[in-house]
Amino acid sequence: MIAGRPLLVFDGDCAFCTTWARRGQRWLGLEHVEPWQFLDLDELGLTQDECEQAVQWVTDDGDHCAAEFAVIASLRHAGGVWAVLGSVMALPGIRQLAGVVYRLVAKYRHKLPGGTPACSLPRVDPD
Template sequence: MGHSRETPHIPSAGLFLYDEDCGFCRRSVDFARERVRTRTAFAAWQDVDLSAFGLTPEQADEQAWLIRSDGDPVAGGDAIAGVLAHGRFPYRTLGRLLALPGVRVVTRLAYRAVAANRYRLPGGTAACALPPRGA
């Protein structure tokens, strides 16, 4: 891929790592920037020194990650809730709701279903498909 790897600054609203090879992921990031207007920063995981956050390329390819300002990485549905929680109303409220203990279970399940089918969603292509588990 030839990407330069760097350790970006983590703002107080966190750093969201996404798959730049996935059209659905890129569209989702555009939505978060333009509509949600989150204060979260974004970086393609392919451009970041993942080891600085204790992550591997396999982990980053499997799901999105939010690196919190304290350096703690959270994944999947928890990462999406974190991005939303730093957005404007009503997304901020939705993000906080999705992070509630009882709701978080559903948030995580919904994230896994979306991630597994992202190649079928708007903007998705065959490049968005996740590798089979254990591959």
């Protein structure tokens, strides 16, 4: 978390992830959306492998969830119609479908459009 606020953590080396994380920040009004490469993952209770595999949502109390659960949590946090969408996505059956869609997108994300300058950033190795 950053300053007691929930945080959406994404892969800044992935053009698709960067584009959609920034859109989510703008559309949902999320204050803290950061690439994992610029964060202290140990402080957040995350690993590099977790962050390379899926988007992460870290709550203000330090709990975290990943993949479609992170998407659902960020939608719910946004409030309004987004919270309704997040609640619908969490329903049995729909959540499983959201998981399948998330995994398909994650598997092919490097082939999807949405390039940004973040793609050219050098990878930061953890100390």
